[in-house]
Amino acid sequence: MAVPVDNLTKPTPASSTLRFAFGNVLAFFILLLIGVLAFSIRLFSVIKYESVIHEFDPYFNYRVTQFLTKNGIYDFWNWFDDRTWYPLGRVIGGTVYPGLTLTAGTIWKVLQSLNIPLSVETVCVFTAPVFSAFAAWATYLLTKEVKGTGAGLTAAVLLAMVPSYISRSVAGSYDNEAVAIFALIFTFYLYIKTLNTGSLFYATLNSIAYFYMVCSWGGYTFIINLIPMHVLLCIVTGRYSSRLYIAYAPLVVLGTLLAALVPVVGFNAVMTSEHFASFLVFIVIHVVALAYYIKGILSPKMFKVAATLVVSVGVVVCCAVVAVLVAVVASSPTKGWSGRSLSLLDPTYASKYIPIIASVSEHQPPTWPSYFMDLNVLAFLVPAGIIACFAPLSDASSFVILYLVMSVYFSGVMVRLMLVLAPAACIMSGIALSEAFDVFTRSIKFYISNLSEFLQTDAGDTLPGNNVSPQNEVLKNEKKEDTLKERPSRKNKKKEKENIEKPYVKSKTEKRPLVLPVEASFFALFLTVLLGGFYVVHSVWAAAEAYSAPSIVLTSHSHDGLHVFDDFREAYAWLSHNTEVDDKVASWWDYGYQTTAMANRTVIVDNNTWNNTHIATVGTAMSSPEKAGWEIFNSLDVKYVLVVFGGLVGYPSDDINKFLWMVRIGGGVFPHIKEPDYLRDGQYRIDSQATPTMLNSLMYKLSYFRFVETDGGKGYDRVRRTEIGKKYFKLTHFEEVFTTHHWMVRIYKLKPQKNRIRGKTKKSKSKTSPTTPRSGTVKKNPWH
Amino acid sequence: MVKPATTKDDAHALFYSLRSAYSATPTNLKIIDLYVVFAVFTALIQVAYMAIVGSFPFNSFLSGVLSCVGTAVLAVCLRIQVNKENKEFKDLPPERAFADFVLCNLVLHLVIMNFLG
Numbered sequence: 094m095a096v097p098v099d100n101l102t103k104p105t106p107a108s109s110t111l112r113f114a115f116g117n118v119l120a121f122f123i124l125l126l127i128g129v130l131a132f133s134i135r136l137f138s139v140i141k142y143e144s145v146i147h148e149f150d151p152y153f154n155y156r157v158t159q160f161l162t163k164n165g166i167y168d169f170w171n172w173f174d175d176r177t178w179y180p181l182g183r184v185i186g187g188t189v190y191p192g193l194t195l196t197a198g199t200i201w202k203v204l205q206s207l208n209i210p211l212s213v214e215t216v217c218v219f220t221a222p223v224f225s226a227f228a229a230w231a232t233y234l235l236t237k238e239v240k241g242t243g244a245g246l247t248a249a250v251l252l253a254m255v256p257s258y259i260s261r262s263v264a265g266s267y268d269n270e271a272v273a274i275f276a277l278i279f280t281f282y283l284y285i286k287t288l289n290t291g292s293l294f295y296a297t298l299n300s301i302a303y304f305y306m307v308c309s310w311g312g313y314t315f316i317i318n319l320i321p322m323h324v325l326l327c328i329v330t331g332r333y334s335s336r337l338y339i340a341y342a343p344l345v346v347l348g349t350l351l352a353a354l355v356p357v358v359g360f361n362a363v364m365t366s367e368h369f370a371s372f373l374v375f376i377v378i379h380v381v382a383l384a385y386y387i388k389g390i391l392s393p394k395m396f397k398v399a400a401t402l403v404v405s406v407g408v409v410v411c412c413a414v415v416a417v418l419v420a421v422v423a424s425s426p427t428k429g430w431s432g433r434s435l436s437l438l439d440p441t442y443a444s445k446y447i448p449i450i451a452s453v454s455e456h457q458p459p460t461w462p463s464y465f466m467d468l469n470v471l472a473f474l475v476p477a478g479i480i481a482c483f484a485p486l487s488d489a490s491s492f493v494i495l496y497l498v499m500s501v502y503f504s505g506v507m508v509r510l511m512l513v514l515a516p517a518a519c520i521m522s523g524i525a526l527s528e529a530f531d532v533f534t535r536s537i538k539f540y541i542s543n544l545s546e547f548l549q550t551d552a553g554d555t556l557p558g559n560n561v562s563p564q565n566e567v568l569k570n571e572k573k574e575d576t577l578k579e580r581p582s583r584k585n586k587k588k589e590k591e592n593i594e595k596p597y598v599k600s601k602t603e604k605r606p607l608v609l610p611v612e613a614s615f616f617a618l619f620l621t622v623l624l625g626g627f628y629v630v631h632s633v634w635a636a637a638e639a640y641s642a643p644s645i646v647l648t649s650h651s652h653d654g655l656h657v658f659d660d661f662r663e664a665y666a667w668l669s670h671n672t673e674v675d676d677k678v679a680s681w682w683d684y685g686y687q688t689t690a691m692a693n694r695t696v697i698v699d700n701n702t703w704n705n706t707h708i709a710t711v712g713t714a715m716s717s718p719e720k721a722g723w724e725i726f727n728s729l730d731v732k733y734v735l736v737v738f739g740g741l742v743g744y745p746s747d748d749i750n751k752f753l754w755m756v757r758i759g760g761g762v763f764p765h766i767k768e769p770d771y772l773r774d775g776q777y778r779i780d781s782q783a784t785p786t787m788l789n790s791l792m793y794k795l796s797y798f799r800f801v802e803t804d805g806g807k808g809y810d811r812v813r814r815t816e817i818g819k820k821y822f823k824l825t826h827f828e829e830v831f832t833t834h835h836w837m838v839r840i841y842k843l844k845p846q847k848n849r850i851r852g853k854t855k856k857s858k859s860k861t862s863p864t865t866p867r868s869g870t871v872k873k874n875p876w877h
Numbered sequence: 878m879v880k881p882a883t884t885k886d887d888a889h890a891l892f893y894s895l896r897s898a899y900s901a902t903p904t905n906l907k908i909i910d911l912y913v914v915f916a917v918f919t920a921l922i923q924v925a926y927m928a929i930v931g932s933f934p935f936n937s938f939l940s941g942v943l944s945c946v947g948t949a950v951l952a953v954c955l956r957i958q959v960n961k962e963n964k965e966f967k968d969l970p971p972e973r974a975f976a977d978f979v980l981c982n983l984v985l986h987l988v989i990m991n992f993l994g
Contacts, residue, residue: 291965293954293977297984335957335965343954343981346947350988353939360935382953389962390898398887399895 116242123246124233128226131253134633135222135263138641144218144265147643149683149700151267152690154193155217157185161198162213169194170356176695177685178707179677179729187356188703192309193272196220221262221271228275229253232516232523235282238289239482239489240524243531248523254628256635257467257515263641270512273310278516280306280316281496284340285489291336293343300347307352314367315513317348319499321374323492328381332488338382345375369418380407459508466635467511470628471518478521481528493520529621536614645687647744658742661687664735664838667831668692672733679726680735681715681748681755682708688735697729705762712759715752715792716766722791723826726843734827734841738796740810740817741803741836747812752792753777780815788819795841798824803836909956913949920945940992947985951978 138147146155161169172185201216232252237245252258261270283299286292307313324341327333349371352362362368384403388396464472475497482490497517504514609617647658668678669692678694685699698708714725726734739747748755752771760766770786771777778784779793787793801808801820808817827841902910923941932938958966958974966974 291958292969293951293958293974293981296954297977297981301984335963339954339957342950343947346943346950347981347985347988350940350943350947350985350992353936354988354992360939363939387895390902391894398891402888402891 120242120246124230124249127229127233127246127249127253130250131226131229132222134254134636135225135259137263137637138643139218139264141637141641142643142646142648144215145643145645146214146218146267147263147265147645148268149686151217151265153686153700154267154269155214156686156690157189158194158197158201158217159213160185161194162201166195166198176693177689177699178701178704179695179697181704181707183701183703187359188701190269190309190311190357191355192276192305192307193220193267193269195308196224196272197267217267218265221266221268222264224272224275225253225258225262228258228278228516231275231278231282232519235278235285236520236523238282238285239487239493239520240527244524244527246523247526247530248520251471251523251526251628252516252519254632254636255468255471255515255519256632256640257511259632259636260467260640261512263636265643269310273306273312274512274516276302276306276309277312277316277513281492284320284344285492287340288336288488288492291334291339293339296339296343297347299340300344300351303344303348304351304354307348307355307358312510312513313352315499315503317352317368318370319496320344321370322499323495324374324378326491326495327488328377330491332491333381333385334488335382337488338378341378342375345371455509456507458506459504459511463508463511466639468515468518469631470624471522474522474525475518477525477529478523481524482521493517493524497521526621526625530618532609533614533618533621536608536611537618539608540611658744658835658837660833660835660837662691663833664831664840665692667833668694668733668735668840671831676732677730678733678735679711679714679729679731681711681737681751683751684735684737694733697731705758709759709762712755713763713766715748715755716759716771716790718789719791719794719824719826723843727846732843733830734795734843736792736795736839736841738836738839739812740796740800743811744837745812747796747837748792749779749796750812752790755792778815779810779813779817781818783818793819794822794824795827795839798822798829798839800836903961906956906960909952909959913952913956916945916949916952920949934994936992936994940989940994944985944989947989948982951981951985954978954981 146152157169160172164172169191170186173182174185175182177183197213197216197220200220201211201213204211204216229249229252233245233249235245236248258274261268262274280299280302283295283302287295287299303313303316306316320341324337327337349362349368352358352368353360387399391399479494479497482494497514497520500510500514500517504511608614645661649656649658665688668688672678672694674693676694677697678688678692679697680688682698682700682702685696685701688694688696689699698704698711702708710725710729714722717725737744737747738749739745740749753768756766756768756771760768771784771790773782773784773787777787779787779797783793797808797810797817797819800810800817806820808820809815810817824841826844828844829839830842831840832838920942923938923945927938955974955978957963958969958977959971960966
């Protein structure tokens with residue numbers, strides 16, 4: 094408990110036990126309600142749209158879960174998927190983080206065995222809200238270890254509603270972060286619990302929780318770097334204790350082994366730079382432990398001798414080891430780090446070297462308003478929480494401070510990592526709010542007890558003596574020397590200054606009853622509740638309006654009611670009903686997962702983006718003229734090409750807007766695609782001022798074929814807000830087979846090659862010889 | 878003349894004081910220490926073997942070495958918890974410490990068996 098306030102009123106043991114019992118039951122019910130809140134605030138998309146899986150990545154996870162539930166775990170581990178990245182295929186068992194799919198599969202299996210017939214899709218849609226309730230409970234446990242139950246409950250309710258976490262865990266967002274954030278907080282809770290109790294049992298649980306985290310998300314490297322950093326911090330600030338050793342050393346050994354068990358990590362657990370920090374600190378903590386042990390058994394003089402001897406020998410050995418390590422690490426071109434980790438450490442790395450990582454919108458740095466949008470009130474409660482953590486500073490609170498600082502840095506690099514900041518911000522704000530509430534309620538209690546004492550003295554009772562003396566004893570016990578404070582009516586506003594002046598009191602959890610004037614505390618209490626109200630209103634608005642869009646179904650409100658744009662599913666359904674099972678569909682990589690999951694057709698590239706050259710091939714095909722594009726697609730056995738076009742309805746995330754990435758990524762691998770060819774005055778344009786290369790590119794033609802028929806000859810593109818450049822043209826190598834209702838998805842079929850080319854053979858034969866020496870600048874197509 | 882002790886004398890004095898201080902530890906702790914030394918020694922033998930023979934299959938090497946290191950670390954944790962001079966753990970019954978040790982070892986060896994190949 095934050096402050097046992099019983100001493101100020103009736104300190105009988107029976108009533109305090111009853112009070113504690115009542116408090117515990119109340120806390121339990123509050124936690125239950127927090128779980129229900131966390132679950133229900135994420136259901137807006139199910140209510141507004143339908144119970145459907147959102148976005149792109151969740152469709153892949155859904156497909157994998159379907160496979161798991163149909164074929165069992167052994168086939169899942171050994172699954173080689175030949176319906177994506179044609180003709181390369183993808184080893185699913187070795188490249189996917191299995192935690193999420195195994196969790197959902199287990200839940201489905203358990204429900205089936207209980208004869209509750211929920212479909213796999215329902216289980217997948219609702220996994221995220223269920224696990225966010227668990228995450229709120231884990232936050233309660235973690236903050237309780239740091240500061241006490243009051244702070245724990247506040248932090249839990251803040252996490253249940255924080256918009257940043259809602260954005261990645263709404264019902265339908267079936268992605269890794271849904272379970273990974275729960276695993277993250279739970280692992281941290283078990284680490285702090287081990288640190289506080291020194292029990293090996295919790296250390297074992299900590300390793301198992303870490304294993305679950307490794308299974309779930311690539312962000313586990315955050316844990317395996319944060320915990321060593323904290324251990325190092327504790328050692329350096331002189332807080333080494335044997336509990337620290339028990340908390341850290343088994344985690345490293347068991348954790349590394351368990352991480353190596355997961356196929357997607359494998360031997361990276363011991364060979365990549367992301368894990369080296371943990372090994373380094375493992376060695377450091379052993380050295381420190383040995384030093385403390387020897388210090389314990391030797392006399393101080395002998396210890397000095399030992400120290401000088403060890404230092405002189407140790408420095409030499411250290412230098413040798415460091416030299417070897419540096420040589421090994423420097424020999425790899427990326428110094429042992431993976432591309433994504435490097436882009437986190439050096440934010441400009443991805444844009445220089447790996448355009449694919451730079452092109453994902455989630456990997457961009459966040460803007461300042463997004464901090465307020467995603468954290469709202471927490472953004473300025475966090476500094477107050479940091480100060481509250483320093484008074485008193487324990488191992489657990491230093492860990493939370495370090496966690497916050499690290500996550501703030503990483504959230505500044507990638508907007509996607511604001512999600513890792515959210516629990517830290519909630520914990521800090523919970524601590525701050527709880528401390529504030531403590532001060533206010535304590536002032537009010539003081540005032541009330543003074544009032545009752547005053548009234549009772551008036552009535553001539555002997556009780557006030559009993560009431561006042563334990564109060565005074567409490568006061569005397571806590572303040573060792575200051576006589577001024579014994580007057581309880583003294584108004585004391587500078588609480589923090591007192592804490593600095595009296596450092597010896599800081600280890601006690603009971604504070605001096607520092608009170609504010611009662612009117613100020615009532616008003617401040619009211620304002621704090623109002624602050625909480627603002628937070629709730631904002632969170633509910635964000636959950637309902639900003640983060641609940643399934644992005645596979647779009648809606649718009651106009652004067653004649655609600656329009657629903659279900660074009661994506663229309664196109665995928667057409668594909669699954671009107672094409673052969675083995676037909677290959679080419680599109681930009683964004684739609685790969687959805688195509689394999691919903692249309693059940695083989696795709697060329699998908700969202701996994703593991704093969705840059707393959708993506709560059711598709712990008713080149715889309716940027717080339719029609720014949721060259723046909724050649725590339727034909728060499729990949731493609732039958733159908735799918736483009737997304739938003740010009741008719743004003744859908745801004747269509748392929749023409751993504752075209753610059755096709756050119757850049759394609760140009761990165763195939764030098765005959767040059768970005769300046771497509772730019773007019775440094776801009777991509779599709780109107781009459783566009784470059785001829787742009788107007789001839791396959792993407793332009795496939796997007797705008799017959800577009801003028803929609804608005805009677807003008808061809809006005811609602812997204813780019815101009816009329817298109819080339820209005821009337823025919824397609825020679827493709828034929829349009831399907832366009833959805835709002836023209837958002839357009840599917841084309843590759844025309845088969847003509848049997849004979851009339852009159853062209855002689856011409857082409859005579860043309861090739863004179864043209865090849867002439868065409869030194871324009872290299873036509875690498876497939877010739 | 879009383880000269881300041883040379884480094885050699887210092888080393889001798891250090892060695893003797895260490896030895897006398899260590900012999901004062903209780904027997905059960907000495908047994909645990911022996912176990913730790915045995916485990917570390919086994920790990921070193923495995924590393925030497927890998928250096929001679931090569932590191933294929935790497936998962937077997939990793940699981941072998943990490944099982945030795947892991948059980949050594951867990952034994953050190955047990956020693957910390959059982960040591961009567963340790964003020965932080967005076968409330969912990971040694972049976973509980975040993976039970977935790979056994980449990981953690983079970984989990985460790987389960988993982989090892991899985992990873993051994």
